[in-house]
Amino acid sequence: MSTLFGILSVGRNGMMAHQVASQTASHNATNASSLGYTRRMANLESIDGPPQPGLGSRAKGARRVIDPFLERRLLGARSSAGESRARASSLNVLDEVFTDSDADIGAALDALTRAFGDLSVNPGDPTAREQVLARAQSLGDVFRQTAEDLDGARGEINERIAFEVGQVNERLYQIADLGEQIAKAELDGQEAGNLRDRRDQLVREVADRVPVKAIEEDDGTLNLLLDGSRVLVGPDGEVNELLSALDPGTGDVSIQHREAGALVDLSLAGGSIGGMFAARDGALRDAQSALDQLAYDIATAYNTTHRSGIGLDGLGGRDLFVPPGAVPGAAMNLDLSAAIAGNPDAVAAAADALMLPGDNRVALDLTNLAEQDLALGGTATAVEGYAALVGEAATKVQQATLRQEGADAAVEQVEALRQGVSGVSVDEAMVDLMQFQRGFQASLKVIQTADEMLGDIMRLKR
Amino acid sequence: MRVSDKGTFELHRANLARLKSAWTSAQERAATGRQVTKPSEDPLAMSQALRERSKSARADAYARGIDMGNHRLDAADRSLADVAEALRRIRDLTVQAASDTVTARERADIAVEVRSLRDTVHSLANTEAAGSYVFAGYPDDAPPFDAAGVFGGSSDVPELEVSPGVRVALGVRGDEVFSGAGGGVDVFASLDALATALETDDVPTIRASLDTLDAAHGQVVHARGEIGARQNQLEVSQSVVGRMKDRAEVRQSELVGADPVDAYLELEQAQGAYQAAVKIAAQLPGPSLVNG
Numbered sequence: 001m002s003t004l005f006g007i008l009s010v011g012r013n014g015m016m017a018h019q020v021a022s023q024t025a026s027h028n029a030t031n032a033s034s035l036g037y038t039r040r041m042a043n044l045e046s047i048d049g050p051p052q053p054g055l056g057s058r059a060k061g062a063r064r065v066i067d068p069f070l071e072r073r074l075l076g077a078r079s080s081a082g083e084s085r086a087r088a089s090s091l092n093v094l095d096e097v098f099t100d101s102d103a104d105i106g107a108a109l110d111a112l113t114r115a116f117g118d119l120s121v122n123p124g125d126p127t128a129r130e131q132v133l134a135r136a137q138s139l140g141d142v143f144r145q146t147a148e149d150l151d152g153a154r155g156e157i158n159e160r161i162a163f164e165v166g167q168v169n170e171r172l173y174q175i176a177d178l179g180e181q182i183a184k185a186e187l188d189g190q191e192a193g194n195l196r197d198r199r200d201q202l203v204r205e206v207a208d209r210v211p212v213k214a215i216e217e218d219d220g221t222l223n224l225l226l227d228g229s230r231v232l233v234g235p236d237g238e239v240n241e242l243l244s245a246l247d248p249g250t251g252d253v254s255i256q257h258r259e260a261g262a263l264v265d266l267s268l269a270g271g272s273i274g275g276m277f278a279a280r281d282g283a284l285r286d287a288q289s290a291l292d293q294l295a296y297d298i299a300t301a302y303n304t305t306h307r308s309g310i311g312l313d314g315l316g317g318r319d320l321f322v323p324p325g326a327v328p329g330a331a332m333n334l335d336l337s338a339a340i341a342g343n344p345d346a347v348a349a350a351a352d353a354l355m356l357p358g359d360n361r362v363a364l365d366l367t368n369l370a371e372q373d374l375a376l377g378g379t380a381t382a383v384e385g386y387a388a389l390v391g392e393a394a395t396k397v398q399q400a401t402l403r404q405e406g407a408d409a410a411v412e413q414v415e416a417l418r419q420g421v422s423g424v425s426v427d428e429a430m431v432d433l434m435q436f437q438r439g440f441q442a443s444l445k446v447i448q449t450a451d452e453m454l455g456d457i458m459r460l461k462r
Numbered sequence: 463m464r465v466s467d468k469g470t471f472e473l474h475r476a477n478l479a480r481l482k483s484a485w486t487s488a489q490e491r492a493a494t495g496r497q498v499t500k501p502s503e504d505p506l507a508m509s510q511a512l513r514e515r516s517k518s519a520r521a522d523a524y525a526r527g528i529d530m531g532n533h534r535l536d537a538a539d540r541s542l543a544d545v546a547e548a549l550r551r552i553r554d555l556t557v558q559a560a561s562d563t564v565t566a567r568e569r570a571d572i573a574v575e576v577r578s579l580r581d582t583v584h585s586l587a588n589t590e591a592a593g594s595y596v597f598a599g600y601p602d603d604a605p606p607f608d609a610a611g612v613f614g615g616s617s618d619v620p621e622l623e624v625s626p627g628v629r630v631a632l633g634v635r636g637d638e639v640f641s642g643a644g645g646g647v648d649v650f651a652s653l654d655a656l657a658t659a660l661e662t663d664d665v666p667t668i669r670a671s672l673d674t675l676d677a678a679h680g681q682v683v684h685a686r687g688e689i690g691a692r693q694n695q696l697e698v699s700q701s702v703v704g705r706m707k708d709r710a711e712v713r714q715s716e717l718v719g720a721d722p723v724d725a726y727l728e729l730e731q732a733q734g735a736y737q738a739a740v741k742i743a744a745q746l747p748g749p750s751l752v753n754g
Binding site: 111114121357387420 | 463464465466467468469471472473476499500501502503505506508509510511512513515516519520522523524526527530531592593594598599600601602603616618620621622623626627629747750751752
């Protein structure tokens, strides 16, 4: 049974529905640049009768326009971009440390060889001897400096990992918190769009750091899984946070996770934290060990030859460098031996104590060490060994940079696809706004018309 | 496909960042004249360039050594030339003294001159160059020949490495040239014997010493020949290491150097690309319902 008052209700309902819809379109237009914003679509539906034929339209909240598969791809892409970006930026130090300069290890080796060459021409000359000491000292210095730079980079990565773990945990609690709020807000069946946008953004930010998978429950709560299996945020909002542990021996940070009450060491293959691990335990460690090995080989070879020689004081058997105890740390500890430091006469140029000072045979041998295959297990000269080390480190930096470019492009692509679905087009929002304005105007007209009809009926009685 | 505003702006932002980065590195290449400024840009070239740089440094060091070696060989050669000259003069005097027309008194006068020439040879044998006695062998901080002309040095000649694996002796053995080691003539003993014979008017000994003098002279001339050969070796090595340095430098610039023309063109291109992108970005957001 239809009444004129029913038409008035239709107009009122339509007016209210289009007001909501206009607000949704305006919300979209003004959030075009908001971080993590997903465009909304007003849910306008007709209010069916009875009374027939129906009571107009109503807005049932606003739905977020989202493609769950794209969202999942985006998480994966951001994890691998986070990984390769962190790896590349952690390895940049190798580029800086190994850029050629007049003061790099290769140049220091050449300078030492030149000093030995001068000594072989003037074995009795105090200046030539001072030069040998100075050059050997600076070779030690530049090795130490390089080792310190690499060590500093390692320390920085460790601090960074601990910091990023904190960032992840902070977000885990926020995600759990938002899950609860969303479940409460959506009890009436309407989507809590802003809360969901914020939670999705937080999940993406976690994915930048560690590889995660987000599984949504029907009630709106979220399971956040690390590496596909370890629970970071559970369905009832409990958080199982990441723990960082410091190895006091090496100064290295590792990441742990509590599993059934026990702590488990994690190795992550994605996200910026995974990338930093990869850089630290891969290219950086390789460069450090190669540098140590080179320092060890150089110290050992020069010591052996130098010990066979005799100084101006007629004594022999002295090391040039402090003999390295082990390969690890050899670069950091490369220094003039105590017997030589400050004692130019102890530099051994001669092979025979009776042939001083013109005997230059050991000085020639020391000069010739530059031509000897003493590095890389006896397959390369010292300078070649250094060049190989630089080449290897640089190759890894190059690979990391290329991978970063690829991963960034992949994120850009998925992000573009996501923007195609969920991003705001201002023009589109404006068209929507006009459309809803029309609807609003139409509803007003309906009210006006119903009013006129009522008036007409009133006039009948007069 | 739907195009969102954020997506459009982000696309342009990423594009501008990329082009600007390319432009900056093109500028760096053109300004530094180096194609490879960071090892990771071309690891292989950088690694090889480090080796070439070392080769060039080694070549420099060899060239320095060769200069110093030349100095020493020149000193030895000059003193041996003077010794040969003195020995010839002594021989002339001996021929004169061997004549029957010369009186004992005149022979005594010749003896004085021979003794003085012998002292000249003695001091030449103790020649010093750059602080070391060139005929002393290894213990080169003291004169190798004592007042009596007895050799106190070592039977060695210090060597110099002139190019990888090639060593050249810097002089000749003093005991061979002056003391007759290895089957030659002891120059000082012969000269002393000659002077004594002149003083004692011992004509047969004077005549006999002519052969000895010839042998001594031959010994010195032979030593000069050896030194000459070593000087030649140094000269050859000089050009060998010169070429080694040239090659290393050419190779180094091939590996990491930038061709100026290429670098400039690349810079122009990168700048043009960036400018075009800036122009396009400046037209954003373009026609829209909002400003229509």
